[in-house]
Amino acid sequence: MKKYIIVLLICLVTGSSQAQTANLTVKVINIKEIKGSMSVALFNSPEGYPCGDSFYQAKSHKLDSLNFSMVFSDLPPGVYAVAVFQDTNDNGEQDTNWLGIPKEPYGFSNDAVARFSAPSFEEAQLLLKEDIEIEITLVH
Numbered sequence: 001m002k003k004y005i006i007v008l009l010i011c012l013v014t015g016s017s018q019a020q021t022a023n024l025t026v027k028v029i030n031i032k033e034i035k036g037s038m039s040v041a042l043f044n045s046p047e048g049y050p051c052g053d054s055f056y057q058a059k060s061h062k063l064d065s066l067n068f069s070m071v072f073s074d075l076p077p078g079v080y081a082v083a084v085f086q087d088t089n090d091n092g093e094q095d096t097n098w099l100g101i102p103k104e105p106y107g108f109s110n111d112a113v114a115r116f117s118a119p120s121f122e123e124a125q126l127l128l129k130e131d132i133e134i135e136i137t138l139v140h
Contacts (some may be wrong), residue, residue: 021074025133028068028084028107032140036088036104037062040070043081046121050083050108051094060087069133081124082109084136105138114139 026040041055048054059070063086085094085106095103109126112119126134 021076022128023131024072024075024080024082024128025131026070026072026082026084026109027133027135028070028138029135030105030107030138030140031063031066031068031086032105032138033088034063034066036086036090038068038070038084039087039094040082040084042072042075043083043121044078049081049121050118050124056080075128077129078127079125080109080128081121081126082134082136083118083124084108084138086138105140107136107138109134109136111135111137 024042028038028040031038037060039058039060041050041058043049043054044056045054057072059072061068061070083106085102086104087094088104089095094106097103106114108114108119108124110124112123126132
């Protein structure tokens with residue numbers, strides 16, 4: 001009997017210590033033309049946000065419709081920020097002019113606004129505790 005109680009306690013402790021995960025659905029709106037690919041980067045810290053390679057996850061998908069959404073599955077709860085851009089010429093990078101201003105459509109979670117530079121992680125952050133869907137409006 002004592003052996004069964006110990007096994008039950010171990011199961012309860014290990015089961016309760018496993019964190020729940022959540023899905024984040026990113027819906028991109030204001031797509032003007034079906035051209036190129038949509039790249040979506042998910043960051044879980046300010047490090048490298050929004051243009052660096054230190055994203056938590058990133059995905060790219062060929063555009064085949066003016067309606068676009070992407071799902072990031074099984075994410076641990078926490079604070080995240082999202083940056084998207086439409087790679088209209090499919091060269092794998094966001095093209096900019098000589099001042100560094102994007103020439104291809106882009107957007108950020110919370111529709112955070114880029115003024116003289118990209119918005120901060122804090123302006124774009126969202127708290128993920130359960131499955132959510134966000135909309136990001138592309139800026140042209």
